[in-house]
Amino acid sequence: MTRQLNPDAPDLSGLIRPGDTVLWSQADAEPVVLTRALAAQRAAVGGRFTVFPGIALSDALAPEQADCIDFVSYCGTGRNRALAKAGVLDILPCHYSEFPPMIRSGALKVDVLMLQLAPPDEQGRYSLGLAHEYLVAAIGKARTIIAEVNDQCPWTHGERHLREEDLAAVVRTSRPPLESPKVEPGPVEDAIAAHVAGLIPDGATLQFGLGAIPEAILSRLGGHRDLGVHSGTIGDGVARLVEAGVITNARKSIDPGVIVTGMVMGSRRAHAFVHRNPLVQFRGTDYTHGADVLARVERFAALNSAVEVDLTGQVNAELVGGTYVGAVGGALDFLRAARRSPGGLPIVALPSTAGANSRIVARIGAATVSTPRSDAGIVVTEHGAADLRGLTLRQRVARMIAIAAPAHREQLEREAHAGLGI
Numbered sequence: 001m002t003r004q005l006n007p008d009a010p011d012l013s014g015l016i017r018p019g020d021t022v023l024w025s026q027a028d029a030e031p032v033v034l035t036r037a038l039a040a041q042r043a044a045v046g047g048r049f050t051v052f053p054g055i056a057l058s059d060a061l062a063p064e065q066a067d068c069i070d071f072v073s074y075c076g077t078g079r080n081r082a083l084a085k086a087g088v089l090d091i092l093p094c095h096y097s098e099f100p101p102m103i104r105s106g107a108l109k110v111d112v113l114m115l116q117l118a119p120p121d122e123q124g125r126y127s128l129g130l131a132h133e134y135l136v137a138a139i140g141k142a143r144t145i146i147a148e149v150n151d152q153c154p155w156t157h158g159e160r161h162l163r164e165e166d167l168a169a170v171v172r173t174s175r176p177p178l179e180s181p182k183v184e185p186g187p188v189e190d191a192i193a194a195h196v197a198g199l200i201p202d203g204a205t206l207q208f209g210l211g212a213i214p215e216a217i218l219s220r221l222g223g224h225r226d227l228g229v230h231s232g233t234i235g236d237g238v239a240r241l242v243e244a245g246v247i248t249n250a251r252k253s254i255d256p257g258v259i260v261t262g263m264v265m266g267s268r269r270a271h272a273f274v275h276r277n278p279l280v281q282f283r284g285t286d287y288t289h290g291a292d293v294l295a296r297v298e299r300f301a302a303l304n305s306a307v308e309v310d311l312t313g314q315v316n317a318e319l320v321g322g323t324y325v326g327a328v329g330g331a332l333d334f335l336r337a338a339r340r341s342p343g344g345l346p347i348v349a350l351p352s353t354a355g356a357n358s359r360i361v362a363r364i365g366a367a368t369v370s371t372p373r374s375d376a377g378i379v380v381t382e383h384g385a386a387d388l389r390g391l392t393l394r395q396r397v398a399r400m401i402a403i404a405a406p407a408h409r410e411q412l413e414r415e416a417h418a419g420l421g422i
């Protein structure tokens with residue numbers, strides 16, 4: 001029997017136990033009414049428990065809740081950055097493709113799963129709405145599933161639906177889902193996007209990583225034809241290019257005619273676009289990020305960003321000045337696949353500077369290597385593209401300095417060869 005919770009004061013008592021790990025649908029898909037209730041009722045659980053928020057966009061979590069809660073995520077994105085800065089966030093550093101097997105094996109424990117769902121269709125199927133992802137694996141593992149059924153959550157086509165009997169408790173709400181913050185591309189992002197757009201052929205299948213650059217790239221693809229999408233996430237730019245007839249998915253080597261994604265991060269426009277839209281198929285992470293699936297994607301253009309890249313092609317996508325802001329995420333899953341894909345483009349695109357700092361650095365230094373240089377592909381800044389595939393360390397240094405900001409090139413030349421070991 002599904003417990004019906006009061007939307008004004010959802011009482012979670014008895015649903016969460018000390019020692020539990022509570023995981024929920026992330027970003028725009030966050031079940032905010034439940035996450036806020038959980039944070040407020042944390043002391044009533046009766047002992048410490050862990051939460052795994054993924055990308056946290058809402059105000060539900062705050063550092064002072066570390067009195068009862070252990071915070072774990074895979075990223076420092078959104079509100080997680082405040083938790084990281086306060087020293088209360090722990091990070092699970094893993095490739096996105098590993099989430100489903102880790103959840104199934106119990107290496108990543110999921111006791112309670114909290115979801116935002118769309119109301120059921122005429123066949124009684126609740127839609128997972130704005131995110132499928134690792135939730136598909138978690139549904140099969142969690143002891144307890146609690147749902148916020150939001151009548152403004154888009155009903156989306158996906159591989160998994162839920163029925164009332166799957167749900168231990170439900171709160172029924174009506175609110176606009178969270179929207180991912182929109183970053184307007186400036187001249188630097190636009191110059192990067194122009195370089196990347198020049199590399200992408202008609203008929204390519206695109207993947208988008210997190211951050212400002214992918215959306216900027218999409219705004220430069222209006223003149224392309226028959227693009228396809230197989231991605232972990234999509235946003236407003238994809239909706240725009242479908243409406244413009246640029247994304248048709250017609251030439252995809254797998255799933256022709258449809259967009260495949262794990263989630264949506266965007267505004268109401270993207271949310272409206274996916275509502276009851278059979279052109280967008282939501283899939284679990286096994287499918288969106290799995291090496292066996294990605295091996296069949298031809299002309300695969302993986303578009304990801306970075307905090308910094310060194311002169312040999314090592315990528316840091318995680319740390320800025322000692323604070324965890326990024327992720328390992330799906331970047332390496334997709335970059336590797338794009339390297340192997342016939343006609344593939346493994347792209348890491350980033351501004352050449354952040355304030356006075358060069359983001360093209362001699363060495364990654366104290367920070368983390370998220371993508372090793374053996375997986376390096378094409379690095380793009382506003383100053384051009386450096387295709388590192390097949391290049392030696394010495395050749396890479398020259399190409400990378402050429403795409404650094406001119407003001408930093410002399411310093412990079414001076415530091416370039418120390419420590420290369422050759």
Ligand SMILES: CC(=O)SCCNC(=O)CCNC(=O)[C@H](O)C(C)(C)COP(=O)(O)OP(=O)(O)OC[C@H]1O[C@@H](n2cnc3c(N)ncnc32)[C@H](O)[C@@H]1OP(=O)(O)O
Nearest residue numbers: 209210211212232305306307317326327329330331354357
């Ligand atoms: C679900 C999936 O499929 S995920 C698929 C792919 N996986 C991923 O994309 C995960 C890894 N990548 C990421 O997390 C992101 O792309 C990032 C963090 C690398 C870049 O994201 P963006 O939002 O574009 O970051 P941005 O360039 O704005 O940098 C973030 C902040 O750090 C600052 N910063 C970045 N690099 C530096 C630097 N080298 N020195 C100093 N400051 C820096 C920026 O100025 C910015 O500061 P602000 O937020 O105060 O304005």
